[in-house]
Amino acid sequence: MKLAAIHNAQKTTSIDDRIMPLINIVFLLLIFFLVAGVIKDVEPVDVDPPASVAEAESDEADLTIFIAQNGQLALGNQLLDEDDFTAQLNAAISAQPDQSVRIVADKEIDSTKVIEVLETLRTAGSSRVKLTTRIQEAP
Incomplete structure (x- = not known):
């Protein structure tokens, strides 16, 4: 019984270890696009300049x-x-x-x-x- 519980805990840890780099990359990409993106104010009225x-x-x-x-x-x-x-x-x-x-x-x-x-x-x-x-x- 104890061996099965230890084996399940190790299996869960190994799945988390494999997903962690993916999560890091996703957050780095999110931060990159937030910083690199252009933030533009919304104009209060619709204006088409000449x-x-x-x-x-x-x-x-x-x-x-x-x-x-x-x-x-x-x-x-x-x-x-x-x-x-x-x-x-x-x-x-x-x-x-x-x-x-x-x-x-x-x-x-x-x-x-x-x-x-x-x-x-x-x-x-x-x-x-x-x-x-x-x-x-x-x-």
């Missing part, structure tokens, strides 16, 4: 403004109405006047809306503004 043939890469901006096709405004990841947008933009610019602002506007939006946002930025005291476009694919 295409451009310029291939200049832009560095990240401190503050991002999204203008959707229907005119919705978002500051960072927060959807705002016009009054809240202006108030929060003024507060953000007055806190850091030298920060860069990136505008991501939909290609179908009326240009007067973009000009209104630019005027709001100028009034708030921002001087570093970047307009975002997507690279046009070759035909």
Whole structure:
């Protein structure tokens, strides 16, 4: 009886010993893909920027403004109405006047809306503004 119990314990241990390297490899792969993967913020509104043939890469901006096709405004990841947008933009610019602002506007939006946002930025005291476009694919 005792011999059978000892034999079963040794058998279980040997199965665990064979699976342990597989578990280690799976965890190493998991850690690799977590570190190597790209983590991207979700945009608060659906925006399709206009295409451009310029291939200049832009560095990240401190503050991002999204203008959707229907005119919705978002500051960072927060959807705002016009009054809240202006108030929060003024507060953000007055806190850091030298920060860069990136505008991501939909290609179908009326240009007067973009000009209104630019005027709001100028009034708030921002001087570093970047307009975002997507690279046009070759035909």
